[in-house]
Amino acid sequence: MKTENFRLEEVEFMPAKLEPGILYASQKYRTAAHLCACGCGEKVRTQLGPLGWRLTNGRTGPTLFPSIGNWQKPCRSHYFISNGRVLWRSDWTDEEVLEGRRAEEQQRDAYFHNHQGGWREQLRSWLKRRR
Numbered sequence: 001m002k003t004e005n006f007r008l009e010e011v012e013f014m015p016a017k018l019e020p021g022i023l024y025a026s027q028k029y030r031t032a033a034h035l036c037a038c039g040c041g042e043k044v045r046t047q048l049g050p051l052g053w054r055l056t057n058g059r060t061g062p063t064l065f066p067s068i069g070n071w072q073k074p075c076r077s078h079y080f081i082s083n084g085r086v087l088w089r090s091d092w093t094d095e096e097v098l099e100g101r102r103a104e105e106q107q108r109d110a111y112f113h114n115h116q117g118g119w120r121e122q123l124r125s126w127l128k129r130r131r
């Protein structure tokens with residue numbers, strides 16, 4: 001059965017058994033988990049924070065951004081959770097899967113590059129000064 005709505009439940013640790021229709025979120029471990037909205041029973045974990053998803057909770061329910069793309073799962077479902085409602089996207093094409101992965105990698109590279117770049121620059125200028 002498809003899930004139409006999610007409500008937010010704040011937890012410290014993820015429960016071993018997830019209930020459908022509940023988006024569990026742990027601020028402490030910056031992670032959220034829910035059962036795939038298509039009803040396949042797969043657990044979907046989403047990392048929260050600058051490299052992952054943004055989670056907000058409104059009057060009618062939680063919003064997770066960007067969309068949930070379960071292309072690594074057999075069902076390959078793709079949907080948004082917006083104000084507690086599940087908004088379905090059409091199935092992924094193989095191209096979209098590749099695009100999505102590429103975009104994710106680029107985002108990650110850019111993030112680490114910025115951070116490590118700064119560190120390397122500092123080391124380099126420090127070494128220069130020593131010479």
Ligand SMILES: [Zn+2]
Binds near residue numbers: 076
């Ligand atoms: Zn599914």
